[in-house]
Amino acid sequence: MLDRKTINPNVLNASYAVRGELAIKAESLRNDLKEGKKYPFDSVIHANIGNPQQLDQKPLTFFRQVVSLCEYPALLDESNSEAISKLYAPDAIERAKTLLSEIGSVGAYSQSTGVPYIRQHVADYITRRDGDKVPKASVDDIFLVAGASAGVHLLMQLMIASNDVGIMIPIPQYPLYTAALALYNGTPVPYYLDEESGWSTNIDSVKSAYDDARKNGKEPRAIVVINPGNPTGGSLEEKDIKAVLQFCKEKNIVCMADEVYQANVFPDSPPFVSFRKVLLSNKDLEGVQLASLHSTSKGMVGECGQRGGYLELLNFGKEAREELYKVQSINLCAPLVGQIVVDCMVNPPIKGEPSYEQFKKEEDGIFSTLQTRAMKLYETFQKLEGFECQRPQGAMYLFPQLKLPQKAIDAAKEKGKSPDAFYCMALLEQTGICVVPGSGFGQKEGTVHFRTTFLAPGDFGERMEKFHQEFMKKYT
Amino acid sequence: MLDRKTINPNVLNASYAVRGELAIKAESLRNDLKEGKKYPFDSVIHANIGNPQQLDQKPLTFFRQVVSLCEYPALLDESNSEAISKLYAPDAIERAKTLLSEIGSVGAYSQSTGVPYIRQHVADYITRRDGDKVPKASVDDIFLVAGASAGVHLLMQLMIASNDVGIMIPIPQYPLYTAALALYNGTPVPYYLDEESGWSTNIDSVKSAYDDARKNGKEPRAIVVINPGNPTGGSLEEKDIKAVLQFCKEKNIVCMADEVYQANVFPDSPPFVSFRKVLLSNKDLEGVQLASLHSTSKGMVGECGQRGGYLELLNFGKEAREELYKVQSINLCAPLVGQIVVDCMVNPPIKGEPSYEQFKKEEDGIFSTLQTRAMKLYETFQKLEGFECQRPQGAMYLFPQLKLPQKAIDAAKEKGKSPDAFYCMALLEQTGICVVPGSGFGQKEGTVHFRTTFLAPGDFGERMEKFHQEFMKKYT
Numbered sequence: 001m002l003d004r005k006t007i008n009p010n011v012l013n014a015s016y017a018v019r020g021e022l023a024i025k026a027e028s029l030r031n032d033l034k035e036g037k038k039y040p041f042d043s044v045i046h047a048n049i050g051n052p053q054q055l056d057q058k059p060l061t062f063f064r065q066v067v068s069l070c071e072y073p074a075l076l077d078e079s080n081s082e083a084i085s086k087l088y089a090p091d092a093i094e095r096a097k098t099l100l101s102e103i104g105s106v107g108a109y110s111q112s113t114g115v116p117y118i119r120q121h122v123a124d125y126i127t128r129r130d131g132d133k134v135p136k137a138s139v140d141d142i143f144l145v146a147g148a149s150a151g152v153h154l155l156m157q158l159m160i161a162s163n164d165v166g167i168m169i170p171i172p173q174y175p176l177y178t179a180a181l182a183l184y185n186g187t188p189v190p191y192y193l194d195e196e197s198g199w200s201t202n203i204d205s206v207k208s209a210y211d212d213a214r215k216n217g218k219e220p221r222a223i224v225v226i227n228p229g230n231p232t233g234g235s236l237e238e239k240d241i242k243a244v245l246q247f248c249k250e251k252n253i254v255c256m257a258d259e260v261y262q263a264n265v266f267p268d269s270p271p272f273v274s275f276r277k278v279l280l281s282n283k284d285l286e287g288v289q290l291a292s293l294h295s296t297s298k299g300m301v302g303e304c305g306q307r308g309g310y311l312e313l314l315n316f317g318k319e320a321r322e323e324l325y326k327v328q329s330i331n332l333c334a335p336l337v338g339q340i341v342v343d344c345m346v347n348p349p350i351k352g353e354p355s356y357e358q359f360k361k362e363e364d365g366i367f368s369t370l371q372t373r374a375m376k377l378y379e380t381f382q383k384l385e386g387f388e389c390q391r392p393q394g395a396m397y398l399f400p401q402l403k404l405p406q407k408a409i410d411a412a413k414e415k416g417k418s419p420d421a422f423y424c425m426a427l428l429e430q431t432g433i434c435v436v437p438g439s440g441f442g443q444k445e446g447t448v449h450f451r452t453t454f455l456a457p458g459d460f461g462e463r464m465e466k467f468h469q470e471f472m473k474k475y476t
Numbered sequence: 477m478l479d480r481k482t483i484n485p486n487v488l489n490a491s492y493a494v495r496g497e498l499a500i501k502a503e504s505l506r507n508d509l510k511e512g513k514k515y516p517f518d519s520v521i522h523a524n525i526g527n528p529q530q531l532d533q534k535p536l537t538f539f540r541q542v543v544s545l546c547e548y549p550a551l552l553d554e555s556n557s558e559a560i561s562k563l564y565a566p567d568a569i570e571r572a573k574t575l576l577s578e579i580g581s582v583g584a585y586s587q588s589t590g591v592p593y594i595r596q597h598v599a600d601y602i603t604r605r606d607g608d609k610v611p612k613a614s615v616d617d618i619f620l621v622a623g624a625s626a627g628v629h630l631l632m633q634l635m636i637a638s639n640d641v642g643i644m645i646p647i648p649q650y651p652l653y654t655a656a657l658a659l660y661n662g663t664p665v666p667y668y669l670d671e672e673s674g675w676s677t678n679i680d681s682v683k684s685a686y687d688d689a690r691k692n693g694k695e696p697r698a699i700v701v702i703n704p705g706n707p708t709g710g711s712l713e714e715k716d717i718k719a720v721l722q723f724c725k726e727k728n729i730v731c732m733a734d735e736v737y738q739a740n741v742f743p744d745s746p747p748f749v750s751f752r753k754v755l756l757s758n759k760d761l762e763g764v765q766l767a768s769l770h771s772t773s774k775g776m777v778g779e780c781g782q783r784g785g786y787l788e789l790l791n792f793g794k795e796a797r798e799e800l801y802k803v804q805s806i807n808l809c810a811p812l813v814g815q816i817v818v819d820c821m822v823n824p825p826i827k828g829e830p831s832y833e834q835f836k837k838e839e840d841g842i843f844s845t846l847q848t849r850a851m852k853l854y855e856t857f858q859k860l861e862g863f864e865c866q867r868p869q870g871a872m873y874l875f876p877q878l879k880l881p882q883k884a885i886d887a888a889k890e891k892g893k894s895p896d897a898f899y900c901m902a903l904l905e906q907t908g909i910c911v912v913p914g915s916g917f918g919q920k921e922g923t924v925h926f927r928t929t930f931l932a933p934g935d936f937g938e939r940m941e942k943f944h945q946e947f948m949k950k951y952t
Binding site: 001009012023059075103106109161179254289302306316333334335336338 | 698728813
């Protein structure tokens with residue numbers, strides 16, 4: 001009998017705020033609205049999760065043409081027909097043909113680590129991205145995964161040998177990390193990001209967190225860095241990346257770089273520099289083990305539902321790779337369509353190719369929309385009493401701090417809720433906007449935050465503004 | 477530093493023979509052939525894994541039309557155009573439209589448990605399958621997963637609270653189970669299937685395995701039954717299913733029914749009866765917790781690479797479901813395309829619909845090919861000296877027993893290999909055929925088996941026959 005008494009306590013201990021109480025409530029409100037029930041709002045806005053295509057973002061045409069053809073290869077048999085050439089671009093047809101000649105069928109399992117041809121394209125992409133001053137990336141270092149989350153699970157499963165193993169995570173963090181740590185029964189070793197300086201990584205805070213963990217008998221074996229940041233939206237400077245890697249070298253621990261927002265950095269922010277590039281550019285960092293994650297879910301691609309991503313392992317030995325291969329093989333393989341979307345992401349149309357103009361226009365359009373929406377929401381928050389928000393540098397989120405009146409804090413307490421959960425629930429119930437309380441990500445004791453995506457179109461900011469003003473009036 | 481000393485010992489302990497040493501060797505032989513190296517064969521045949529579309533099986537057209545349209549919704553905007561109606565069937569267009577109106581975009585995350593509309597179709601399918609003498613299936617019991625493997629992982633993670641928890645597994649078994657048990661550090665409690673009676677489940681063997689485990693201080697919490705069997709190809713009789721469920725009732729343990737081959741049962745075998753139907757047809761079985769798995773990877777669908785499947789939970793309480801939801805939400809959601817393939821599988825074209833004739837023809841063709849190939853291989857094995865093989869009843873595999881000459885057993889020993897691994901490696905090296913040694917699935921001490929799919933076309937059986945005769949000659 002499986003019940004509370006027998007369920008794995010690690011599972012009971014895990015929590016995942018992004019899809020927690022508020023998300024469930026939002027879903028039920030959406031169903032109510034569908035059935036005609038009346039609320040003070042006419043739609044639910046899921047700002048709790050970076051799910052661009054659920055809101056307004058359109059898929060990139062080239063990507064979808066390639067996948068559509070791979071899924072229905074009969075089309076390729078008549079690819080010279082008028083019908084096909086009217087509907088699909090010639091380079092999409094070419095790409096689909098080449099991929100299928102490598103893959104066979106998208107209905108077949110691939111090799112456990114992913115289609116070798118696509119893994120080579122990932123390596124080529126990394127090589128181009130990091131420039132010719134550092135060594136080329138190797139296909140042997142690339143593992144295709146079902147979204148970065150699957151990569152995180154793999155790594156955690158490999159690294160957490162017992163509860164004495166600590167994994168250093170930023171606070172605030174993306175709650176996948178604490179959830180995975182709970183599931184595999186590792187010990188989270190939190191280090192605090194520096195809110196005042198745009199959520200930068202303060203190496204002193206890292207060092208003291210490490211020392212504290214050691215004092216408590218835990219052995220930190222890895223540090224997670226999310227850059228650009230989730231939920232913070234911050235983009236790290238090269239010197240901070242170097243400091244983290246130096247720390248890894250000194251302590252002989254693994255660096256896990258979550259770089260899924262690498263394409264989402266705004267022009268007036270520190271530009272994205274990969275951990276890999278910094279590692280390989282500095283002789284004194286030689287040998288540091290780096291696991292880097294990327295995904296098709298974010299960036300301008302935004303293909304969350306296709307479940308594509310990759311993991312690059314640098315400086316890991318044969319054994320670790322073989323064990324990773326084994327665990328991947330137990331899961332069979334990442335979805336083939338996700339692997340194809342990875343191929344398109346790392347190898348999009350280039351200048352001169354038939355799909356290039358449209359691709360470029362779509363990509364630029366999405367990028368500028370994201371930036372516009374980020375700035376608009378940021379400016380709304382700037383105006384609001386009790387809001388303190390760092391200027392967005394990238395990713396898909398704002399993580400404002402709220403100074404709530406004592407009366408609101410008391411009201412929350414009375415309801416048995418933390419102030420942030422209380423605020424977010426009121427926001428959802430009155431406006432239909434679903435955001436995630438800061439406590440889901442971690443925040444300094446006594447502070448109140450929430451995370452919201454800036455993906456939603458329309459009057460999203462206005463709804464929030466109106467709600468906040470009424471909330472403040474009510475509790476002041 | 478992640479190396480052998482620090483890697484999670486549960487990971488080190490896991491093994492997965494289907495993609496183990498032989499599969500890696502097969503892959504490297506395939507690359508060699510591609511590069512022009514000479515071997516005594518001109519192709520590698522992957523008979524190690526049930527991967528129909530890697531071999532010869534064609535995807536079902538209706539399914540692929542629906543997915544192709546969902547991936548490229550621009551086509552639906554002009555669905556009345558001549559081009560589209562030439563390429564896609566009207567009911568595929570209709571299905572894609574309906575699905576997209578429910579899903580939004582296949583590039584968006586769905587709800588963690590899957591698209592509600594598709595889950596309802598799964599419930600409807602189960603209701604139809606099990607007939608009107610038992611209660612209807614409920615959408616609340618259905619969880620969409622990324623292939624049945626993902627469902628198994630979820631359940632193991634939920635159920636294994638410590639190493640004292642035993643999970644009863646058949647021997648031989650599909651090695652996903654022992655692998656998952658190792659990863660989550662549970663204790664396998666093996667019960668032996670009865671080879672002589674077509675690999676049936678012998679309830680006395682189950683009972684004594686249970687008692688032994690209890691004596692050893694372990695607490696069996698669930699029993700896994702694979703029906704139709706993998707690797708055995710056996711189809712269980714209703715009375716055996718009932719006996720297992722009665723046992724679950726008596727011991728208050730969970731029944732995990734792996735029913736992914738439910739569509740692969742040959743006409744002259746005991747017909748497929750679901751554990752659910754037996755459970756709900758017998759008042760005295762009331763309350764038994766049943767977790768049943770199905771997949772898009774097998775059957776006539778054979779869409780392994782799309783990663784679709786579902787898990788049905790019967791008689792589980794609110795808490796277990798909520799915890800399952802949580803773990804699923806930490807993984808975000810199953811791939812949307814896999815979910816769509818599930819929809820097509822449980823809701824294929826019906827008589828009178830435009831795609832029905834073609835669908836039926838394709839499905840029947842695949843079914844009869846499978847049966848023909850199974851019988852052909854079986855008959856080849858019947859002829860061979862030292863082979864003992866049960867008549868295939870379903871699934872995609874044969875699991876013959878080999879009586880090897882002592883000289884072969886000695887030769888294996890000399891090479892530090894088990895006799896089955898020795899035989900299978902020789903087979904691969906001399907014929908390019910990759911099968912899996914019986915030890916990967918478990919076999920009675922002192923017996924020698926291997927598992928082969930019967931999916932491969934062509935001279936597959938002849939190659940095996942010739943090899944075996946030479947092998948026997950060499951070692952007799």
